[in-house]
Amino acid sequence: MPYKEGLFGAPLFLCYIAFMLLDTYIPAAFIFLYGLAIGSFLNVVIFRLPRHQGIAKGGSACPGCGNAIKWYDNIPVLSYIILRGKCRACGTRISPRYPVVELLTAVLLTAIYFQLVWIGSPYGGLEPAWTAAWILRLLAYLWFGAALIACAFIDAEHRIIPNRIVFPTFVIGLVLLLGANYHAWTRMLLGILAGGGIPLLLLLLSPLLLKRQGMGMGDVKLGATMGLFLGWQLVLLAIFFASLFGSFYNLPKMFGGPEKRRQVFPFGPFLAIGALTAFFVGMPIITWYLGLFSL
Ligand SMILES: [Zn+2]
Known part of the structure; x- marks a missing residue:
């Protein structure tokens, strides 16, 4: 009977959607956010490793004035937009490479995840x-x-x-x-x-x-x-x-x-x-x- 099917179909469909969200899309969102953080770390690697500086040693500092960058000015992508690409202390331009690497890493890692899920x-x-x-x-x-x-x-x-x-x-x-x-x-x-x-x-x-x-x-x-x-x-x-x-x-x-x-x-x-x-x-x-x- 179609009425009964409809009655049970809708909750089942909602369960299916909820399952898909939990199983696939919530991990994807997690990987995207984690990817932003990994991108932020890659920026450190990209800058310090070829200059033979320790990667784990010390927090980020402005290359212009040497001031330590506070955690709230070090949020991937967002801080760059809020500060309009300039150091809060001295106004030195921050390379757009930083937000680009962060966003690129997040998008790439999420795409890799979906590639493994679907293909x-x-x-x-x-x-x-x-x-x-x-x-x-x-x-x-x-x-x-x-x-x-x-x-x-x-x-x-x-x-x-x-x-x-x-x-x-x-x-x-x-x-x-x-x-x-x-x-x-x-x-x-x-x-x-x-x-x-x-x-x-x-x-x-x-x-x-x-x-x-x-x-x-x-x-x-x-x-x-x-x-x-x-x-x-x-x-x-x-x-x-x-x-x-x-x-x-x-x-x-x-x-x-x-x-x-x-x-x-x-x-x-x-x-x-x-x-x-x-x-x-x-x-x-x-x-x-x-x-x-x-x-
Ligand atoms: Zn500065």
């Missing part, structure tokens, strides 16, 4: 969310996303990809992803070899091709780490995207004489963008591409 990870993820394996994978890819942001911004400014970020990321990824599914170890190994091997090949060939170092060992180590997280198929796609985006960005400078050529952008940020592109849209692309050959 899965490169090493599978078809089991329902909140199993132990799924949580290990979530932690691995959240760390991966945060590490990519730090590497991209540090490489853009200083042209180094710090071992102090890449090595821990590799070890943490290895432990968490093997913990989630140790059967995937062969695919991980192939990913590491492909992700590290191609930049290494380009690094060895670049003096012959371009008479300049196109890539550094930092790119090789970052590529190998990306391969661990993405597997060999997605890391190949990631390097392809990175080269594509990098070429688009650097091509005008390559033809601009020696002065312009020296301004060519480092490869690390493009590797990071390529890795994220492959992580989010790589699997549909590979399925489509393989579909071209299966009649």
Whole structure:
């Protein structure tokens, strides 16, 4: 009887909505807020790590006047808007990089969460969310996303990809992803070899091709780490995207004489963008591409 169905259907539907909220969207909101805080920490890493300053040592201080920044002036994104991008004490402009990194981190980590909830990870993820394996994978890819942001911004400014970020990321990824599914170890190994091997090949060939170092060992180590997280198929796609985006960005400078050529952008940020592109849209692309050959 339709009346009865309606009577019981509505509360059931509300229960379903409540369950969805509790199970999926409240954790998402939590990850977004936590992502803002992680972004705030990444700002510290991005500023201090290449300058060989202790990361845990001391609170934030204004680079202009050296005054300690109070906690209420250190709230991610909000404080920047309230202070209109200036130090409260001396009025020195605060780099817009700070709120950008905070917001970018929050959005990226939330997107990684939804990718794992709805679509899965490169090493599978078809089991329902909140199993132990799924949580290990979530932690691995959240760390991966945060590490990519730090590497991209540090490489853009200083042209180094710090071992102090890449090595821990590799070890943490290895432990968490093997913990989630140790059967995937062969695919991980192939990913590491492909992700590290191609930049290494380009690094060895670049003096012959371009008479300049196109890539550094930092790119090789970052590529190998990306391969661990993405597997060999997605890391190949990631390097392809990175080269594509990098070429688009650097091509005008390559033809601009020696002065312009020296301004060519480092490869690390493009590797990071390529890795994220492959992580989010790589699997549909590979399925489509393989579909071209299966009649
Ligand atoms: Zn100041």
